Amino acid sequence: MSSGETIWTDDPPFPENAKRALTDSQLRRNLRKATTTIRERRDGLIGEMADWQELRAAGAAIKDDVLRNLDRYLEQFEQAATAHGAQVHWARDADEANSTVASLIEATGEREVIKVKSMATQEIGLVPALARRGIEAYETDLAEMIVQLGHDRPSHIVVPAIHKNRAEIREIFLREMDDAPPDLTDDPQELAEAARRHLRRKFFESKVAISGANFAIAQTGSLLVAESEGNGRMCLTLPRTLISVVGIEKLIPTFRDLEVFLQLLPRSATGERMNPYNTVWTGVTPGDGPQEVHIVLLDNGRTNVLRDEIGRQALRCIRCAACLNVCPVYQRTGGHAYGATYPGPIGAVLTPQLVGVEHASKLPFASSLCGYCYEVCPVKIDIPTVLVKLRHDVVRARRHPAEDAVFAAAAGAMKGRRRWTQALRLAPLMRFVRRGGPPPLSRWTAVRDLPEPPRRSFRDWWVKEHQRP
Amino acid sequence: MARRVALFATCLIDALFPDAGRATVELLERLGQPVEFPLEQTCCGQMHANSGYFEADLVRRYIDVFHPYDAVVVPSGSCAGAIRHQHPMIARAAGDEALAARAEAIAAKTYELSQFLIDVLGIDDVGAYFPHRVTYHPTCHSLRMLGVGDRPLRLLRNVRGIDLVELPRWDECCGFGGTFAVKNVDTSAAMLADKMEAVIETRAEVLCAGDRSCLMHIGGGLDRNRTGIRTLHLAEILASAEAA
Numbered sequence: 001m002s003s004g005e006t007i008w009t010d011d012p013p014f015p016e017n018a019k020r021a022l023t024d025s026q027l028r029r030n031l032r033k034a035t036t037t038i039r040e041r042r043d044g045l046i047g048e049m050a051d052w053q054e055l056r057a058a059g060a061a062i063k064d065d066v067l068r069n070l071d072r073y074l075e076q077f078e079q080a081a082t083a084h085g086a087q088v089h090w091a092r093d094a095d096e097a098n099s100t101v102a103s104l105i106e107a108t109g110e111r112e113v114i115k116v117k118s119m120a121t122q123e124i125g126l127v128p129a130l131a132r133r134g135i136e137a138y139e140t141d142l143a144e145m146i147v148q149l150g151h152d153r154p155s156h157i158v159v160p161a162i163h164k165n166r167a168e169i170r171e172i173f174l175r176e177m178d179d180a181p182p183d184l185t186d187d188p189q190e191l192a193e194a195a196r197r198h199l200r201r202k203f204f205e206s207k208v209a210i211s212g213a214n215f216a217i218a219q220t221g222s223l224l225v226a227e228s229e230g231n232g233r234m235c236l237t238l239p240r241t242l243i244s245v246v247g248i249e250k251l252i253p254t255f256r257d258l259e260v261f262l263q264l265l266p267r268s269a270t271g272e273r274m275n276p277y278n279t280v281w282t283g284v285t286p287g288d289g290p291q292e293v294h295i296v297l298l299d300n301g302r303t304n305v306l307r308d309e310i311g312r313q314a315l316r317c318i319r320c321a322a323c324l325n326v327c328p329v330y331q332r333t334g335g336h337a338y339g340a341t342y343p344g345p346i347g348a349v350l351t352p353q354l355v356g357v358e359h360a361s362k363l364p365f366a367s368s369l370c371g372y373c374y375e376v377c378p379v380k381i382d383i384p385t386v387l388v389k390l391r392h393d394v395v396r397a398r399r400h401p402a403e404d405a406v407f408a409a410a411a412g413a414m415k416g417r418r419r420w421t422q423a424l425r426l427a428p429l430m431r432f433v434r435r436g437g438p439p440p441l442s443r444w445t446a447v448r449d450l451p452e453p454p455r456r457s458f459r460d461w462w463v464k465e466h467q468r469p
Numbered sequence: 470m471a472r473r474v475a476l477f478a479t480c481l482i483d484a485l486f487p488d489a490g491r492a493t494v495e496l497l498e499r500l501g502q503p504v505e506f507p508l509e510q511t512c513c514g515q516m517h518a519n520s521g522y523f524e525a526d527l528v529r530r531y532i533d534v535f536h537p538y539d540a541v542v543v544p545s546g547s548c549a550g551a552i553r554h555q556h557p558m559i560a561r562a563a564g565d566e567a568l569a570a571r572a573e574a575i576a577a578k579t580y581e582l583s584q585f586l587i588d589v590l591g592i593d594d595v596g597a598y599f600p601h602r603v604t605y606h607p608t609c610h611s612l613r614m615l616g617v618g619d620r621p622l623r624l625l626r627n628v629r630g631i632d633l634v635e636l637p638r639w640d641e642c643c644g645f646g647g648t649f650a651v652k653n654v655d656t657s658a659a660m661l662a663d664k665m666e667a668v669i670e671t672r673a674e675v676l677c678a679g680d681r682s683c684l685m686h687i688g689g690g691l692d693r694n695r696t697g698i699r700t701l702h703l704a705e706i707l708a709s710a711e712a713a
Contacts, residue, residue, distance in 0.1 A: 019655040310558070328642045332659045366653060368646025368660070369519060371613030384614070385558070391521030392562065407522045414480065414511040415526055427484050435693075443651045447658040448689025451485055458478050458487035462494075462506045 010339070013362040017337035018329075027163055027334050034162045035325040041271025042322060042376070049267070058260045060380040063316035066218075066251050067306060073218040073251045074297065080221025084283025086293040091245075093300050094124035100296050101126060101210065101243055102133045108241050108292075110135075110208045116225060116232045117141035118212025119157060119319055120245045120298055123341045123354075126210070137210060138202055140231040142195050149176040155335030155343060157321040158269050163334050166191060199231060209235035209290070213246045214318065215261060216295075219254040222282040223295065226265060226275040236279045242290035247298050249315040261318060264378035268320035301354035310389045314349045316379040321346075323373035323383060329366060338363060345373035349386040357393045364390035424457040475538040476504040477531075477579070479548045479681075480512035482702075486681045489702035493544045493582060496708040502590060504542065509534045515551035518559060519647045525563035528556045532571050540578050542585040544704050546611025546679045549581035554614060581611060582704055583620035583679060593623045598711040600630030603701075604673035606664070606687065608680040609642050621679055621703055628706060637667045645686035661690045669696060679703045 021027060046052050066073055078088045091097035105113055113130070115121070115137050127137045127148075139148045143161040147154050150172045154160030161169070170186040173194055179201075180194050211232070213223040223244055225232045236242060252261065266272045284293050306312050324330045324344030335343030340351040340360065348367055352360040364387050373383040395404075413423040433441055434450040444450065474497075478490040497504050514527030531552065535541045543549040553576040560569035586592050605625055611617045625633055644650065644660025651657075664687055668676050676691070678684050681702055688700035 015653050015655065018653060022655050022659050328644070328660050329653075329656055333656055364521075365649065366656075368609070368642050368644055368649045368657070370609035370642035370646070372609070372640075372642070375613055385554070388519060388521075388555070389558070389562075391519070392523050393521075395521030407517055407520060411514075411517060411522070411524050411527065414514075414524075415530065417509050417511070420480075420511045424484050430485075440651050443654040444689075446654060447661065447693065448686060449692040450689065451685055453485060454487050456487065458483045458490035459506070459508060461487050461491055463508070466506070 010360055010362055012339075014337055014339065014366045015362065017339060018333040018366070021333045021337045026165070028332060030163055030165050031331055031334055034159060035331050038159070038271050039325045042267060042325070045267045045271055045273060049263075055260055055264055056378055056380050059264050059318075059378055060313075060316060062252060062257050062260060063249075063379055064313075066253065067249065067312060067315055070248065070251070070306070073253060074248060076218040077216055077221055077251060078297075080219065081283055081295055082221070084221050086221065086283040086295050089294060089296045091296050091298045091300070094129075097124050097245055097296050097298050097300065098126055098129035101245065102130055102135060104241070104243055104294055105130070105135050105208055106133070108208055110206075110241075112136045112138070112206060113208040113210055114202050114206040114235050114239065115139050115144075116209065116211035116235045117144045117160070117227070118210070118245060119341065120212045120247050121210065122154060123247075124245070124298065124300060126245065138206075140199050140202065140235055141227070142192065142229055142231070145195060145199070146172055149173070153336060154341075156324055157319050157342065157344070157346075159321070163336070199234075203231075203234040203238055206235075206239050208241045208243070209239040211236060211242065211244045213244050213250055214265065215252050215258065216246050216250045217253075217255055217258075218251050220282055222255070222280050224258070224278060224280045226262070227277045227279075228270060228272075228275060230277055233277050233279050236281060237289045239290055241292040241294070242281075243294040243296065245296045245298055247300070248302055249317075265318055265320055268318075268322040268376065268378040304356075305350075305353040308353065308389075311349065311353050311386050313381050314346070314353060314383075314386060316381055317346050317350065318379060320378055322376040322378065326372040326376050327367075328370060328372070329368065338366065345383045345387075346381070349381070349383055349390065352390050352394075357390060358397050361394045361398055364394055421457075421459065424459070427453045427457065428455075429453075473537070473539045474502060474504045475535055475541050476506045477510055477513070477535065477541050477543045477548070477552075478506065479543065479545045481681050481685070482544060483511075485685070486702070489544055489681050489704055492702065492704040492708035493542070496595060496704055497542070499708070499710070500586075500590060500592060500595060505538070507534050513548045513551050513556075514559065515548055515555065516647050518551065518555050519649075523559045523562050525559055525565065525568065528559050528572055529568060531556065532568070532575050535575055535579075536571070538578075540580060540585065540589060541575070542580055542582060544582045544679070544702060545681065546581045546608050546615050546617060547682055549579055549584075550610040550614035552576050552579045581615055581617055581679065583611075583617050583624055584615070586624060586707075587620045593620075594627035595624060595707045597627075597707045597709050598629040599706050599709045600632075601675050602632040602634060602671075602673045603675045603677050603706065604634050604636045604668060604671040605639075606636055606643065606668075606676060606678045606683065607639060608678050608683045611679050612640065617679070624703070624707060625677065628709075629711070631706070634671045634673055637670055638663070639667075641667075643683050643687050645683045647682070650686055657686075661686065665690050665694065665696070668698060674699065675706070676700045677703055677706055
């Protein structure tokens with residue numbers, strides 16, 4: 001893995017980040033309110049779909065087909081996009097992608113660019129990488145702009161500023177936005193209007209825009225960006241040059257497949273029947289829109305994920321973040337605790353696979369395995385199963401002699417009737433540590449009593465009742 | 470009615486909560502379905518698997534012990550879920566396809582208690598009597614991994630004398646999650662606090678669930694805070710009957 005900026009997992013590890021986040025009552029309130037609102041909207045809209053389960057199955061099947069035949073679809077996409085005047089670039093990792101984008105911008109002579117919200121560019125740390133080459137990239141999605149102005153990091157895949165409430169956003173605008181009205185209140189409409197005025201100037205002045213894509217269509221070489229605010233439409237149509245960074249798993253085979261995904265995505269992501277703006281473009285249209293169109297196809301660890309039979313389903317992800325909104329862990333810790341671009345349940349399965357489990361060894365454990373994420377996932381990623389599989393990978397990759405010894409001892413006792421029966425005789429000792437004991441027991445008894453141990457085990461009762469000597 | 474039925478008590482009930490196991494046996498016997506308890510059984514290996522330690526030996530042991538039976542009843546949604554969904558994966562991770570196939574066969578005849586009562590015995594009124602205010606927490610693995618649906622509630626609604634109150638935010642995890650409770654103690658405690666708040670809101674005397682593991686965690690919190698709310702396994706309420 002390369003290019004530092006965005007890979008900061010395990011340092012500090014999730015449990016420590018979470019501990020700090022849990023003391024922030026404002027954060028907890030903001031998260032609870034926002035995730036509950038989106039979730040209730042989503043639930044209502046899913047309820048009206050008689051064929052939701054069939055749609056999920058179709059989404060999963062289409063993505064699985066893409067992942068199985070990725071080589072073929074990628075070449076098909078490149079040929080179609082090139083035939084329509086786009087220039088396709090391939091990037092093995094973050095460094096390659098960043099330097100390709102920077103060079104393309106430098107070739108235009110521009111020093112300022114506008115940006116559509118994109119997870120792929122977050123993942124590779126594009127904005128800071130461009131800054132190091134003297135190029136300023138301005139986020140134009142409202143929430144991304146709030147995060148950028150606040151010198152902060154996104155904490156949610158769809159709602160990057162979910163950790164901020166409107167009072168905090170007003171403060172950021174007044175502090176960081178040079179053209180913010182001095183009498184700005186925290187009324188959402190006023191905040192949006194201030195942002196709109198601020199951004200409008202940039203849209204008209206900028207010659208270069210950067211985007212990601214929600215879908216890349218192999219058959220036609222088209223890209224699609226789905227969004228709510230219209231800022232994306234501005235970026236994708238007004239500038240002369242458009243550069244899109246697209247993860248290689250974003251492919252779908254045909255235009256027709258959008259039928260499935262444009263139903264699954266908005267309902268799962270924002271609780272809307274359709275996205276307010278769906279912008280599709282195919283290479284260059286002479287005299288209309290960007291006249292120079294670049295597409296950077298990004299691997300950055302994705303082909304490694306493909307190798308894992310159980311883990312590869314994570315690449316079906318369409319970044320709807322429904323799993324974040326229902327996750328009892330995410331709802332309490334927020335996204336920053338995960339210390340990576342992709343937070344929440346999907347992040348806990350995606351990040352360790354992209355960067356290697358040895359660099360994100362705590363993330364697969366950042367879940368109670370409650371399964372809610374799997375239930376809502378529009379492409380049926382069995383996140384709990386992938387988490388368990390990754391835990392297995394972590395245990396095999398690391399050295400933790402103390403924990404290994406505890407589990408080996410427990411397994412040893414469970415591998416024979418005599419040994420197990422003997423181990424059960426130790427249960428009454430628990431009486432002495434019900435509210436204390438040494439670590440790791442103390443981490444249980446910190447907040448819960450241990451049960452009063454029984455006078456005899458179940459099997460002792462059974463033998464006495466059911467088996468005559 | 471299944472002919473030869475075995476009880477897989479689970480390691481937790483065997484070691485720490487014999488009353489739940491005893492209630493399961495007494496309930497099934499009262500319904501005319503005797504069970505056997507093969508003494509070679511120990512643990513399904515879920516705690517190990519969820520902590521990253523795949524113990525194929527425990528999968529093999531489960532299969533060896535229970536393969537002679539027509540059905541296995543498990544008073545735990547979590548362990549039944551692990552047997553159904555994890556055992557084949559653990560066998561495959563060990564490179565043992567034959568074991569995986571056997572695991573799938575045994576998994577198909579392994580039932581969580583409420584599934585066994587309703588799907589196998591066809592009984593949703595077990596003739597119990599329990600005159601107390603009770604709230605029910607549908608544990609995540611029962612609800613989502615195993616999909617028991619409203620079976621436990623159907624059973625509870627038919628209990629005489631019971632004052633069954635709905636738990637607010639019932640579909641939210643209690644924060645147990647096996648070793649999650651220790652590895653991520655702060656997050657687990659935050660989830661526990663919210664679950665306890667919901668339980669206390671119901672003014673129930675008893676919190677009921679189909680998993681002693683989650684109940685050990687929630688009950689441990691309720692005890693620590695001296696709430697006076699008891700936790701009982703589903704089997705314990707269903708086994709209660711009016712004194713003859």
